[in-house]
Amino acid sequence: xxxxxxxxxxxxxxxxxxGGIYAVPTLLDKGGSAGEQRLQAKPGTKAxxxxxxxxxxxKPFTLVATGDIIPYPSIIERSAVDAGGKGHDFRKIxxxxxxxxxxADVAICHHEIPYGEPGGPYTGYPTFKAPHELADALKDTGxxxxxxxxxxxxxxxxxxxxxxxxxLDRVGIKHVGSARGAEEAKAPALVSAGGAKIAQLSYxxxxxxxxxxxxKPWSVNLIDQKRIIEDARAARAAGAHxxxxxxxxxxxWQTAPDKQQRELAQALTASKGTDGLPDIDLIxxxxxxVPQPYEKVNGTWVVFGMxxxxxxFVPADKLRGNQSSIPRFTFSxxxxxxGRWEVTKAEYLTQYSDMGPPFRVVCASCAPADSxxxxxxxxxxxxxxxxxxxxxxxxxxxxxxLEHATR
Numbered sequence: 001x002x003x004x005x006x007x008x009x010x011x012x013x014x015x016x017x018x019g020g021i022y023a024v025p026t027l028l029d030k031g032g033s034a035g036e037q038r039l040q041a042k043p044g045t046k047a048x049x050x051x052x053x054x055x056x057x058x059k060p061f062t063l064v065a066t067g068d069i070i071p072y073p074s075i076i077e078r079s080a081v082d083a084g085g086k087g088h089d090f091r092k093i094x095x096x097x098x099x100x101x102x103x104a105d106v107a108i109c110h111h112e113i114p115y116g117e118p119g120g121p122y123t124g125y126p127t128f129k130a131p132h133e134l135a136d137a138l139k140d141t142g143x144x145x146x147x148x149x150x151x152x153x154x155x156x157x158x159x160x161x162x163x164x165x166x167x168l169d170r171v172g173i174k175h176v177g178s179a180r181g182a183e184e185a186k187a188p189a190l191v192s193a194g195g196a197k198i199a200q201l202s203y204x205x206x207x208x209x210x211x212x213x214x215x216k217p218w219s220v221n222l223i224d225q226k227r228i229i230e231d232a233r234a235a236r237a238a239g240a241h242x243x244x245x246x247x248x249x250x251x252x253w254q255t256a257p258d259k260q261q262r263e264l265a266q267a268l269t270a271s272k273g274t275d276g277l278p279d280i281d282l283i284x285x286x287x288x289x290v291p292q293p294y295e296k297v298n299g300t301w302v303v304f305g306m307x308x309x310x311x312x313f314v315p316a317d318k319l320r321g322n323q324s325s326i327p328r329f330t331f332s333x334x335x336x337x338x339g340r341w342e343v344t345k346a347e348y349l350t351q352y353s354d355m356g357p358p359f360r361v362v363c364a365s366c367a368p369a370d371s372x373x374x375x376x377x378x379x380x381x382x383x384x385x386x387x388x389x390x391x392x393x394x395x396x397x398x399x400x401x402l403e404h405a406t407r
Contacts (some may be wrong), residue, residue: 058333058341061194063244064104065284066097066351067306067324068112068150069138071130074312076122078359079131090137093310096362100326100349100407102142105193108200109138109309110246110286111146111175114153114160115167126208127155132167139171144191147202147246149177149221150287154210158219177202177246178220185218196331196341199240201231201280204248205260205287223249225264229271232279242331242341243280248287250305253318255292255391257304261285269298277337282329289313289321291388293395294348294402301346303327307388310361311353322353323388326363328405346397347405350388352381364388365406 071079076088083089101107116122116129123129138146146168153161162180169175179185191198203221212219232243245268251258257265271279283302285292292305307324330345350365364381367373373381389404 058195058241060330060332060344061105061196061341062103062328062330063106063108063193063198063282064101064326064328065108065246065303065306066101066110066326067309068110068286068289069134069310070112070128070152070308071122071134071310072312073122073124075310075359076131079133081358083133088131088133090134091140093359094137094141094361096360097309097326097351098141100328100363100366104142104328106145106191106198107141107143108244108246108284109143109146110150110248110306111138111148111164111168112150112152112286114156114164116156116160117163128152129156129160132163135167135171135173139173143173145174145176145200147177147200147248147286148175149202149204149246150248151204151206151208153178153204153220154207154212158213158216161219176200176221177204179218182218194331194341195333196241197239198242198244199232199235200244200246201228201235202246202248203228223247223264225267228268229279232271233273236273236279241339242282245280245283247283247285249285250288250292252287252289253321254288255290255394257292257395261304265295265297265302265304269300269302275337277340281331281341282343284327289318291320291323291325291391294325294327294346294392294397295395296397296400301327301329301343307351308353309351312355312359314355320387322355323364323384324351324353325349325388325392326351345403346401347403348389348392349405350385352384365404368406 079088079090079093082092113128113130115132122131161178165175165178165180203223205223207220235243250261265283268280268283269278273279278300280300285303285305288305289308291307294301294303308321309324311321313319313321326349328347328349329343331341332344334340334342349363352362352364354360354362364384367378367381369378
C-alpha cells in the first residue's frame with residue numbers, strides 16, 4: 001500500500017539515557033515485535049548529534065496524523081450493527097478517511113482508550129473500555145503506528161493497557177506511550193519512508209488521577225521536558241533521521257493553546273543537539289476535543305491539537321468535539337544537512353464525526369459539489385470545514401506556509 005516505506009534491518013538494542021527503566025522513544029516499524037526491532041548508537045556517539053551510518057539516498061515522504069479515537073457507547077453500538085451481529089466492525093465508520101490515511105507513506109493515530117475483555121462490558125466516560133476489533137479497523141484504514149499515552153490509558157487498569165497493546169501487536173500496528181514491561185519500554189521500533197528512519201515519542205500530562213502501578217513505573221509515559229529531550233536525542237543518536245513527538249496536553253474545549261502548551265512547545269522546539277539542529281522535527285498534540293491552531297515555533301511545526309477523530313458529542317455546546325483536522329507534512333532530504341529530513345510542505349484537511357444515521361467519520365474538506373451527498377449535507381460539511389480552518393489558522397499558520405488540502 002505504501003510503496004515508499006521500506007523496512008529497515010533490525011539492529012541491536014538502544015541504551016536508556018536519563019531515566020533508568022523509563023521508556024525511550026519508540027521508532028516506527030511495519031514489521032516485527034517491539035523487542036525484535038532495535039537501533040544502536042555508534043560507540044562514542046554523543047546524544048544530540050546526528051549519528052549513525054551515512055544517510056542513504058533519500059526522497060520525499062508524506063506523514064499523516066489524526067486525532068483522538070474515543071468510541072463512546074453509541075459508536076460501539078453502531079460498530080455492532082455494522083458487524084451484522086457478529087462482534088464489532090469499525091471499518092465502515094473509518095472508511096471515509098481511509099483514502100487519506102492509506103495514501104500517506106507514514107500514518108499515525110492516537111489510541112485514546114483501552115480495550116475491554118472479549119465480550120465486554122464496553123463502557124464510556126469516565127472510564128472507557130472498547131472492543132478490540134477497533135485494532136483491525138485501524139490496520140485496515142492504513143495506520144502504521146498509534147500513540148497510546150493519554151489520560152485514559154489506565155481506565156481498565158494495567159490489564160487493559162496490556163490487552164490493548166497485545167491487539168495492536170496482533171494486527172501489526174506499532175505503538176508508543178505505554179508498555180507491558182521495562183524492556184518493551186526501552187525497545188524502539190522502526191519505520192522507513194523515503195530512506196529516512198522515523199522515530200515517534202508519546203507522553204501524557206496525566207492519567208486522570210489513576211496512579212501508575214508501583215511496580216510498573218514505566219507503564220505510561222508522563223510529560224517531562226528534560227526526559228522528552230533526552231529521549232529525542234537518544235533516538236537521534238541511535239540513527240533516527242526524523243523525530244516526531246505525540247503529546248497529550250492542553251485544556252479541554254479550548255481552541256487557544258494554554259500556557260503549558262505554549263511554554264513546552266517553545267522549549268522543545270528550541271532544543272538543539274551539538275550539531276545545532278533541532279532535536280524534534282514535528283510536534284502533534286491531542287486531548288483537547290476541539291481543533292486547535294498550527295504554528296511554526298522556532299522553525300518547527302507544532303499542531304497544538306487536532307481534535308477528536310472519532311467522537312459523538314450531542315449537546316449543542318459540545319458539537320465542536322465532532323470536528324478535527326488532519327495534518328499532512330511532506331518531509332524531504334535536507335540538502336544543507338546530509339542525513340536529516342525537513343518539512344517542505346505543510347497541509348491540513350478537515351474531518352468530521354457525522355452523527356448520521358449511520359454514524360461515519362468523513363473528510364469534510366474532501367467533498368466536492370458533485371459528490372452526490374446532497375445539497376444539505378454539502379452545506380453542512382462546508383460549514384464544518386470553515387470552522388475547523390478558522391481554528392487551525394488562528395495563530396498565523398497560513399502566513400507560515402500551511403496549505404488547505406481537499407484530497
